[in-house]
Amino acid sequence: MSFHRSKGLEADYTILLDISEGDYGVPSRIEDDELLNLVIPRPESFAYAEERRLFYVALTRASRGTFILCNKRKPSRYIRELCDIAGDDVRFETIDGKELNQCPSCLVGEVVERKGRNDTIFYGCNQFPDCHHTQRENPSLAIVV
Structure with a gap:
Protein backbone atom coordinates (compact mmCIF):
# COMPACT_ATOMS: atom_id res chain seq x y z
CA MET A 1 0.00 0.00 0.00
CA SER A 2 1.09 3.60 -0.38
CA PHE A 3 2.67 5.73 2.34
CA HIS A 4 -0.63 7.61 2.61
CA ARG A 5 -2.76 4.47 3.04
CA SER A 6 -0.47 3.04 5.73
CA LYS A 7 -1.14 5.97 8.08
CA GLY A 8 -2.64 4.74 11.35
CA LEU A 9 -1.86 1.08 10.65
CA GLU A 10 0.82 -1.14 12.16
CA ALA A 11 2.59 -4.34 11.15
CA ASP A 12 5.41 -6.41 12.61
CA TYR A 13 7.61 -5.62 9.61
CA THR A 14 7.30 -3.24 6.70
CA ILE A 15 9.10 -3.12 3.36
CA LEU A 16 9.63 0.28 1.76
CA LEU A 17 10.30 0.01 -1.97
CA ASP A 18 12.54 2.23 -4.13
CA ILE A 19 13.64 4.70 -1.45
CA SER A 20 15.99 6.33 -3.94
CA GLU A 21 16.69 9.84 -5.23
CA GLY A 22 15.06 10.91 -8.48
CA ASP A 23 11.91 12.30 -10.04
CA TYR A 24 9.72 9.48 -8.74
CA GLY A 25 11.85 8.64 -5.71
CA VAL A 26 11.73 9.66 -2.08
CA PRO A 27 11.66 12.60 -1.91
CA SER A 28 9.91 13.12 -5.22
CA ARG A 29 11.49 15.77 -7.42
CA ILE A 30 8.25 16.52 -9.25
CA GLU A 31 7.28 20.12 -8.57
CA ASP A 32 4.04 20.86 -6.76
CA ASP A 33 1.28 22.55 -8.68
CA GLU A 34 1.39 26.35 -8.24
CA LEU A 35 -2.26 26.19 -7.18
CA LEU A 36 -1.19 24.28 -4.07
CA ASN A 37 1.02 27.19 -3.01
CA LEU A 38 -2.05 29.43 -2.94
CA VAL A 39 -3.85 27.27 -0.35
CA ILE A 40 -0.87 26.36 1.84
CA PRO A 41 -0.86 28.86 4.73
CA ARG A 42 2.90 29.48 4.79
CA PRO A 43 5.85 28.01 2.94
CA GLU A 44 7.81 25.20 4.59
CA SER A 45 11.06 26.14 6.28
CA PHE A 46 13.07 23.34 4.64
CA ALA A 47 13.04 21.43 1.36
CA TYR A 48 10.73 18.44 0.91
CA ALA A 49 9.06 18.91 4.31
CA GLU A 50 5.85 17.09 3.34
CA GLU A 51 7.81 14.25 1.73
CA ARG A 52 9.88 13.92 4.92
CA ARG A 53 6.73 13.63 7.05
CA LEU A 54 5.31 10.99 4.72
CA PHE A 55 8.53 8.97 4.82
CA TYR A 56 8.40 9.10 8.63
CA VAL A 57 4.81 7.79 8.54
CA ALA A 58 5.87 4.85 6.35
CA LEU A 59 8.98 4.17 8.41
CA THR A 60 7.15 4.05 11.73
CA ARG A 61 4.40 1.59 10.71
CA ALA A 62 6.55 -1.38 11.84
CA SER A 63 6.69 -2.58 15.43
CA ARG A 64 9.70 -4.91 14.92
CA GLY A 65 11.64 -3.79 11.86
CA THR A 66 11.66 -2.09 8.48
CA PHE A 67 13.33 -3.20 5.27
CA ILE A 68 14.22 -0.37 2.90
CA LEU A 69 15.01 -1.23 -0.72
CA CYS A 70 16.87 1.38 -2.75
CA ASN A 71 19.05 1.92 -5.77
CA LYS A 72 22.55 1.47 -4.34
CA ARG A 73 23.95 4.20 -6.61
CA LYS A 74 21.28 6.76 -5.66
CA PRO A 75 19.93 6.06 -2.17
CA SER A 76 17.52 8.62 -0.76
CA ARG A 77 18.94 11.43 1.36
CA TYR A 78 16.69 10.08 4.12
CA ILE A 79 18.73 6.87 4.34
CA ARG A 80 21.87 8.88 5.07
CA GLU A 81 19.97 10.81 7.75
CA LEU A 82 18.75 7.55 9.29
CA CYS A 83 22.33 6.29 9.43
CA ASP A 84 23.43 9.46 11.20
CA ILE A 85 20.67 9.07 13.80
CA ALA A 86 20.45 5.29 14.26
CA GLY A 87 24.13 4.38 13.89
CA ASP A 88 24.64 0.66 14.56
CA ASP A 89 20.89 -0.04 14.48
CA VAL A 90 20.98 0.27 10.67
CA ARG A 91 22.38 -2.68 8.74
CA PHE A 92 22.96 -2.89 5.00
CA GLU A 93 22.34 -6.26 3.31
CA THR A 94 22.08 -7.75 -0.15
CA ILE A 95 18.69 -8.98 -1.26
CA ASP A 96 19.85 -12.44 -0.07
Whole structure:
Protein backbone atom coordinates (compact mmCIF):
# COMPACT_ATOMS: atom_id res chain seq x y z
CA MET A 1 0.00 0.00 0.00
CA SER A 2 1.09 3.60 -0.38
CA PHE A 3 2.67 5.73 2.34
CA HIS A 4 -0.63 7.61 2.61
CA ARG A 5 -2.76 4.47 3.04
CA SER A 6 -0.47 3.04 5.73
CA LYS A 7 -1.14 5.97 8.08
CA GLY A 8 -2.64 4.74 11.35
CA LEU A 9 -1.86 1.08 10.65
CA GLU A 10 0.82 -1.14 12.16
CA ALA A 11 2.59 -4.34 11.15
CA ASP A 12 5.41 -6.41 12.61
CA TYR A 13 7.61 -5.62 9.61
CA THR A 14 7.30 -3.24 6.70
CA ILE A 15 9.10 -3.12 3.36
CA LEU A 16 9.63 0.28 1.76
CA LEU A 17 10.30 0.01 -1.97
CA ASP A 18 12.54 2.23 -4.13
CA ILE A 19 13.64 4.70 -1.45
CA SER A 20 15.99 6.33 -3.94
CA GLU A 21 16.69 9.84 -5.23
CA GLY A 22 15.06 10.91 -8.48
CA ASP A 23 11.91 12.30 -10.04
CA TYR A 24 9.72 9.48 -8.74
CA GLY A 25 11.85 8.64 -5.71
CA VAL A 26 11.73 9.66 -2.08
CA PRO A 27 11.66 12.60 -1.91
CA SER A 28 9.91 13.12 -5.22
CA ARG A 29 11.49 15.77 -7.42
CA ILE A 30 8.25 16.52 -9.25
CA GLU A 31 7.28 20.12 -8.57
CA ASP A 32 4.04 20.86 -6.76
CA ASP A 33 1.28 22.55 -8.68
CA GLU A 34 1.39 26.35 -8.24
CA LEU A 35 -2.26 26.19 -7.18
CA LEU A 36 -1.19 24.28 -4.07
CA ASN A 37 1.02 27.19 -3.01
CA LEU A 38 -2.05 29.43 -2.94
CA VAL A 39 -3.85 27.27 -0.35
CA ILE A 40 -0.87 26.36 1.84
CA PRO A 41 -0.86 28.86 4.73
CA ARG A 42 2.90 29.48 4.79
CA PRO A 43 5.85 28.01 2.94
CA GLU A 44 7.81 25.20 4.59
CA SER A 45 11.06 26.14 6.28
CA PHE A 46 13.07 23.34 4.64
CA ALA A 47 13.04 21.43 1.36
CA TYR A 48 10.73 18.44 0.91
CA ALA A 49 9.06 18.91 4.31
CA GLU A 50 5.85 17.09 3.34
CA GLU A 51 7.81 14.25 1.73
CA ARG A 52 9.88 13.92 4.92
CA ARG A 53 6.73 13.63 7.05
CA LEU A 54 5.31 10.99 4.72
CA PHE A 55 8.53 8.97 4.82
CA TYR A 56 8.40 9.10 8.63
CA VAL A 57 4.81 7.79 8.54
CA ALA A 58 5.87 4.85 6.35
CA LEU A 59 8.98 4.17 8.41
CA THR A 60 7.15 4.05 11.73
CA ARG A 61 4.40 1.59 10.71
CA ALA A 62 6.55 -1.38 11.84
CA SER A 63 6.69 -2.58 15.43
CA ARG A 64 9.70 -4.91 14.92
CA GLY A 65 11.64 -3.79 11.86
CA THR A 66 11.66 -2.09 8.48
CA PHE A 67 13.33 -3.20 5.27
CA ILE A 68 14.22 -0.37 2.90
CA LEU A 69 15.01 -1.23 -0.72
CA CYS A 70 16.87 1.38 -2.75
CA ASN A 71 19.05 1.92 -5.77
CA LYS A 72 22.55 1.47 -4.34
CA ARG A 73 23.95 4.20 -6.61
CA LYS A 74 21.28 6.76 -5.66
CA PRO A 75 19.93 6.06 -2.17
CA SER A 76 17.52 8.62 -0.76
CA ARG A 77 18.94 11.43 1.36
CA TYR A 78 16.69 10.08 4.12
CA ILE A 79 18.73 6.87 4.34
CA ARG A 80 21.87 8.88 5.07
CA GLU A 81 19.97 10.81 7.75
CA LEU A 82 18.75 7.55 9.29
CA CYS A 83 22.33 6.29 9.43
CA ASP A 84 23.43 9.46 11.20
CA ILE A 85 20.67 9.07 13.80
CA ALA A 86 20.45 5.29 14.26
CA GLY A 87 24.13 4.38 13.89
CA ASP A 88 24.64 0.66 14.56
CA ASP A 89 20.89 -0.04 14.48
CA VAL A 90 20.98 0.27 10.67
CA ARG A 91 22.38 -2.68 8.74
CA PHE A 92 22.96 -2.89 5.00
CA GLU A 93 22.34 -6.26 3.31
CA THR A 94 22.08 -7.75 -0.15
CA ILE A 95 18.69 -8.98 -1.26
CA ASP A 96 19.85 -12.44 -0.07
CA GLY A 97 20.50 -11.19 3.47
CA LYS A 98 24.31 -11.05 3.24
CA GLU A 99 25.66 -8.11 5.24
CA LEU A 100 27.42 -5.44 3.17
CA ASN A 101 30.58 -3.61 4.18
CA GLN A 102 29.10 -0.21 4.95
CA CYS A 103 31.27 2.81 4.11
CA PRO A 104 32.31 4.54 7.35
CA SER A 105 32.53 7.93 5.62
CA CYS A 106 29.26 8.42 3.72
CA LEU A 107 27.32 5.69 5.59
CA VAL A 108 25.24 4.73 2.54
CA GLY A 109 27.90 3.26 0.28
CA GLU A 110 29.54 -0.14 0.29
CA VAL A 111 33.31 -0.64 0.50
CA VAL A 112 34.26 -2.78 -2.51
CA GLU A 113 37.47 -4.00 -4.13
CA ARG A 114 38.91 -1.65 -6.74
CA LYS A 115 41.89 -1.67 -9.08
CA GLY A 116 44.25 1.29 -8.92
CA ARG A 117 47.15 2.37 -11.04
CA ASN A 118 49.60 -0.40 -11.96
CA ASP A 119 46.86 -2.97 -11.18
CA THR A 120 47.19 -2.44 -7.43
CA ILE A 121 44.24 -3.51 -5.32
CA PHE A 122 42.57 -1.19 -2.82
CA TYR A 123 39.11 -0.88 -1.28
CA GLY A 124 36.88 2.11 -1.84
CA CYS A 125 33.31 3.29 -1.58
CA ASN A 126 30.97 2.40 -4.45
CA GLN A 127 29.48 5.91 -4.16
CA PHE A 128 32.60 7.42 -5.81
CA PRO A 129 32.82 10.25 -6.99
CA ASP A 130 30.37 11.45 -4.30
CA CYS A 131 32.40 9.67 -1.60
CA HIS A 132 36.20 9.40 -1.67
CA HIS A 133 36.69 6.86 1.15
CA THR A 134 39.49 4.34 0.50
CA GLN A 135 41.38 1.80 2.59
CA ARG A 136 44.16 -0.70 1.98
CA GLU A 137 42.84 -3.75 3.84
CA ASN A 138 39.83 -5.85 2.90
CA PRO A 139 36.94 -4.81 5.18
CA SER A 140 35.41 -8.29 5.13
CA LEU A 141 38.59 -9.72 6.68
CA ALA A 142 38.50 -7.40 9.69
CA ILE A 143 38.91 -9.22 12.98
CA VAL A 144 36.49 -8.28 15.74
CA VAL A 145 37.61 -9.01 19.30
